[in-house]
Amino acid sequence: MGWKPSHPDSPVNVVLVADHASINGGQAKVAIDSALGLAGRGLRVTLFAAVGPADPRLEAAGVRVVCLNQDDVTTARNKLAFAVQAIWNRPAARALAQELARHDPRETVVHVHAFAKSLSPAIGVALRASGLPVLYTMHEFFLVCPNGGFYDYRAAQICHRRPMSGACLSTNCDAQSYPRKLARVVRHVGLEHVARLPELFRHVVTISDLQERVVAPLMPAGTTFHRVDNPISVERAPIQAGPPGDFLFVGRVSKEKGAPVFAEAARRAGVRPVFVGDGEQRAELAARYPEAMMLGWRDPAGVLALMRAARALVFPSVWYEGQPLTVYEALACGTPVVVSDACAGREAVEDGETGFWFRSGDPDALAAHLRRLSDDALAERMGRAAHARYWARPLSLDAHLDRLGTVYEAVLREAAPHRGPARPAPRGPAVAVA
Known part of the structure; x- marks a missing residue:
């Protein structure tokens, strides 16, 4: 066991923000695994998510879950209504503001893992108003690229256009249609000019060197990048005997x-x-x-x-x-x-x-x-x-949590001179459905 909250720069509360409260892919898996691990190290952990159901292990581990039971693109029946939600999810922003108001800025870190599949950039308004220290893990590229991947699906190649430039706006790079590209452009306008997420996330966790090289020129000056490898869930075992297969x-x-x-x-x-x-x-x-x-x-x-x-x-x-x-x-x-x-x-x-x-x-x-x-x-x-x-040098969950702990302390340390008045600490772990 490595890092634990043990001195004034350590957080007591960690609020993890993600689109999904159960594992549907790599982003959610990292968020949920870290929630379980952080709770196991004695922190008060909250997972705030748009899409349910909640992974039952969270409640069992003492993690407070706030799940809005909203749709993502795979479950939405009304695609037009979901398009509005994906561009600017007002109910999620209001619910997040209510949750964050419960936490003391002197001992809380808010860690955003995902917003593009359901929560939308609207959460930025709640994050900024809360006054809480925040950071963001860049699992993909939605923070800087409208389609999230720097990839032109039509040309089937990496896209080197500057995001939101004239060349970007006039190119149909979307996997489905140009109207969907335009909807993502509208969302990105809200992300940059209303939520102002790139300047809000002064601390950004990257998961590869390539990722930092690609995004650093597109982020505001003064952005601090932290490399934190994702945990890998593989048990150590001897190499399998016998001739190699396919x-x-x-x-x-x-x-x-x-x-x-x-x-x-x-x-x-x-x-x-x-x-x-x-x-x-x-x-x-x-x-x-x-x-x-x-x-x-x-x-x-x-x-x-x-x-x-x-x-x-x-x-x-x-x-x-x-x-x-x-x-x-x-x-x-x-x-x-x-x-x-x-x-x-x-x-x-x-x-x-x-x-x-x-x-x-x-x-x-x-x-x-x-x-x-x-x-x-x-x-x-x-x-x-x-x-x-x-x-x-395995990429274990313990190694991930150790590195994450040092990043949380850096974020809290930087925020210390700007912390607001104390707030009541949140009550014990529970599952909350908004």
Whole structure:
């Protein structure tokens, strides 16, 4: 056990703000895992979220949950009403203001994990009015990019236009339609000029070096960046015995994740590609590449079992990513990784030692590495190196909480001269539904 609140710069209360109160992806998983971990270290933790249901482990761990039971894009029946909510969610802003009014600014940190799927930029008004110290984890890029990914879905390539410039506004980069792009532009106007989120979040947690390099020129001068790796949920185990298996892809079967690049590279290399996941490209790839094995989604234990048996994980993503957990999970399992050189996943892979980098979007470059790793001895050597390197410094929940604690103390320390009067401490843990 590492960091615990033990001196005047340590927070007593932590309010985590997220779109979802249960795990539906990486963002929510990190928020909920950290809520459970922080509560276990003695802090009073509140999770404020728009979309339910709440993960039952939170209440059991003593975490106060404020869940609004609102919609996200996957559950909304009235798409027009949801578009209004996504642009400016007034009920969420009011509920958050009421919750934050309960907390003492001298001993509270508000940590925002997500707002783009339901809460909207409207929360910025409540955050600023509260006077509480705040920070933001940049799991994606919505704070600076209207479509959240610096990715042009129509051109199927990374977008280098300046966000909200004339070139940005005139480009249909959205995965669905230009009207949706325009709705996101409207939301971004509110984010920048009404909520003023970039200047509100003077402290920003990034999860990869690439991410900071991309966003730093777009953030206000004086922004402080903190690197905090996400925790990886893999138990240490010996490397699986026996000859290496197939080349494995895990994730959304889509263009931006590089699924077509992997399928074509595998054909050129004469190996069988195995896909774990689903997405809009699955049916097309299955028809075009009948040799591919399409397994669909598996539960976490099933995914880890497939990783341990794989010859290598192939991570061919053609966009930036944040910190792709799949890459780290594979390394922790003792599986080499072949990764696109355009994405943040390359930071985890020592090229030529624990896997290979390849030129993004190039099936021939990827195929060359697949042929090399068809050598059992090389695959086994790289797997052993991947396992040893990862477990020399694992991305455990404890390591995540230790680093998070030092960041919280820095945020509170900076806010100390501006803290307002004391407020009553919140009552004991409870589940609240607004």
